[in-house]
Each structure stands twice: as C-alpha cells, then as structure tokens.
Amino acid sequence: MSLVIGLTGGIGSGKTSAAKFFTSEGVDVIDTDKIARKLAQPHGSAIPSIQKSFGKNFITTNGALDRKKMRDLVFSDGASRRQLEAILHPLIRTEAVRLTALASSPYIVIVVPLLLETGDYREIVQRILVVDCNEENQVARAIIRSGLNEQEVHAIMATQISRQKRLEQADDVIVNDMEMLHLQKSVGILHQKYLSLLNEY
Ligand code: ATP
Numbered sequence: 001m002s003l004v005i006g007l008t009g010g011i012g013s014g015k016t017s018a019a020k021f022f023t024s025e026g027v028d029v030i031d032t033d034k035i036a037r038k039l040a041q042p043h044g045s046a047i048p049s050i051q052k053s054f055g056k057n058f059i060t061t062n063g064a065l066d067r068k069k070m071r072d073l074v075f076s077d078g079a080s081r082r083q084l085e086a087i088l089h090p091l092i093r094t095e096a097v098r099l100t101a102l103a104s105s106p107y108i109v110i111v112v113p114l115l116l117e118t119g120d121y122r123e124i125v126q127r128i129l130v131v132d133c134n135e136e137n138q139v140a141r142a143i144i145r146s147g148l149n150e151q152e153v154h155a156i157m158a159t160q161i162s163r164q165k166r167l168e169q170a171d172d173v174i175v176n177d178m179e180m181l182h183l184q185k186s187v188g189i190l191h192q193k194y195l196s197l198l199n200e201y
Contacts, residue, residue: 012142
C-alpha cells in the first residue's frame with residue numbers, strides 16, 4: 001500500500017503553490033479542483049447530470065458548465081450548492097481514486113480543498129497535511145488569486161471548517177506566512193519526512 005497525503009487548507013492558503021513544489025520534488029500530485037474543472041468542461045462527464053438538475057440555462061452553447069451563472073446561484077442558495085456538490089463530489093472522488101492507482105511516485109499528494117469538510121477521502125488518505133496562514137494573508141492572497149472581493153472571500157471562508165478545527169486534525173502543517181522560498185523549503189523538508197515514513201505505510 002502506498003502513502004497518500006491529503007493536502008488541504010482554507011481558500012487562498014497556498015495549497016496550489018505547495019502542490020507545485022511537491023511536483024518539483026518528483027511527487028505525483030492529484031488536484032481535485034483540476035478534476036472538477038475537467039468534469040465541467042465542454043461535454044465533461046458531469047454535464048448531463050448538471051443539465052438534468054439545473055436546466056439548459058446553466059450549460060453554455062459549447063456544452064460546458066456556465067460557471068458564472070452557477071457561481072451566482074450557489075453563492076446565494078445553499079440547497080443548490082449541496083445539489084451541485086452531490087453531483088460533482090462522487091465523480092471527482094472516482095477520478096481521484098483512478099489517478100491514484102496510476103501514480104508511480106514513492107508517495108502521492110491529493111489536493112482536496114474540502115478534505116475535512118466532506119469526509120469523502122478519509123479512506124484514501126493516510127496523512128493530512130494542512131497548509132495554514134494567518135487570516136490577513138489568506139484574505140489578501142485569495143483576492144489576488146480569485147478576483148473575488150473581500151466580502152465574497154469571507155463568505156466562502158464561513159462555509160469552510162474553522163482554522164482551529166482544521167489544524168486540530170492535521171498530521172503535518174505547513175505555515176505559509178513567509179515568502180514563497182520559505183514555502184518551497186518547508187515542502188522540501190516534508191518531502192524528506194514522507195520518504196522516511198514510507199516503510200510505515
Ligand atoms: P484557492 O483556495 O483559492 O484555490 P490555494 O490555497 O490553492 O488557493 P494558492 O493559489 O497557492 O492558494 O495561493 C493563493 C495566492 O497567493 C496565489 O496568487 C499565490 O501565488 C499566492 N501565494 C501563496 N503563497 C504565497 C507566499 N508564501 N507568498 C506570497 N504569495 C503567495
């Protein structure tokens with residue numbers, strides 16, 4: 001059995017950046033956000049179910065999910081958000097499991113933003129790695145990355161598990177409050193740790 005690390009963290013905490021550094025170390029990284037985007041691309045495998053549940057209005061003329069329209073809906077309507085998640089999450093998990101089986105590096109990193117909120121990946125991951133940063137950095141970085149405004153970022157943070165609860169469940173934590181080079185070094189140190197743990201899994 002190989003070691004699978006579940007990498008998580010709040011919006012804008014630095015998950016994608018940390019994942020890139022793991023890739024540079026030669027680790028196979030599976031990004032569930034990327035899988036989700038693929039599922040909702042033109043004629044992606046989630047499109048028929050989305051159309052059935054939400055109607056043609058949410059599908060663009062080229063057969064993709066109309067992201068802006070869907071974002072506006074799920075932002076204001078929790079039931080719709082849960083409905084969309086009920087379609088996407090099982091498909092994402094299935095694809096993540098498939099990619100895990102194909103991976104060939106000594107251990108694998110799966111990036112799952114809502115790892116601790118959903119519980120879907122408990123049986124897949126052996127260790128939980130949390131990327132953490134202070135709220136000020138988090139909000140500023142989330143705004144830069146996503147183009148959302150401060151209020152919107154706070155609204156998303158309110159739907160996510162609290163920073164404290166996330167940290168309580170972590171096996172490993174990367175503190176991402178310094179410059180990128182520091183993040184890269186932190187990933188390098190953890191990489192060595194994970195390699196040294198391989199015979200335990
Ligand atoms: P999201 O949840 O929004 O997908 P994320 O957790 O994947 O975000 P990143 O995309 O890695 O986070 O980082 C968010 C933004 O902050 C990016 O623009 C990234 O370049 C920047 N960033 C991340 N870490 C640092 C750092 N240590 N110093 C400066 N900028 C950083």
